[in-house]
Amino acid sequence: MIEKLRVEFLMPLKYEDGSDVEQEKLSQIKDELLEKFGGFSIHPLHVEGGWTDPDTQLKYYDNSKRLEVSIPNTKENIEFLAAYKEKLKQFLRQREIYIVYMEIVQV
Numbered sequence: 001m002i003e004k005l006r007v008e009f010l011m012p013l014k015y016e017d018g019s020d021v022e023q024e025k026l027s028q029i030k031d032e033l034l035e036k037f038g039g040f041s042i043h044p045l046h047v048e049g050g051w052t053d054p055d056t057q058l059k060y061y062d063n064s065k066r067l068e069v070s071i072p073n074t075k076e077n078i079e080f081l082a083a084y085k086e087k088l089k090q091f092l093r094q095r096e097i098y099i100v101y102m103e104i105v106q107v
Helices: 023-037 075-091
Strands: 002-012 041-052 059-072 098-106
Touching (some): 002 023, 002 075, 023 059
Antiparallel strands (some): 002 098, 041 059
C-alpha cells in the first residue's frame, strides 16, 4: 500500500471578464501536470459552481473542468501545489483557483 495525495483542480473555462479561456492554455496545464506527476485524469463534464469573495462580497459563477492527479505525499509536492496555484491564478486571470488534496492509499 502506497500513501498518496489525490489533488483536485477546478480549471475555469472563462476568464473573469466572461471571455473563453483558450484551449491551448488548458492543454498546457494538462501537459505540465503530466510532465510533473506522470499522469492526470480529466472529468468530461463541466462543473458548475459559484462562490462569494469574502473580502468584497462579490458573487462569482463559473463553469470548470475537473482535473485530478495522484501524487506522492511529500513536503515538496505540497509546496509545489501552493506555488502552482499562484501561477494558475495569474495564467488564467482569476482571483481564486480551487485546488484541494486529500490523503489516499493506493492498493
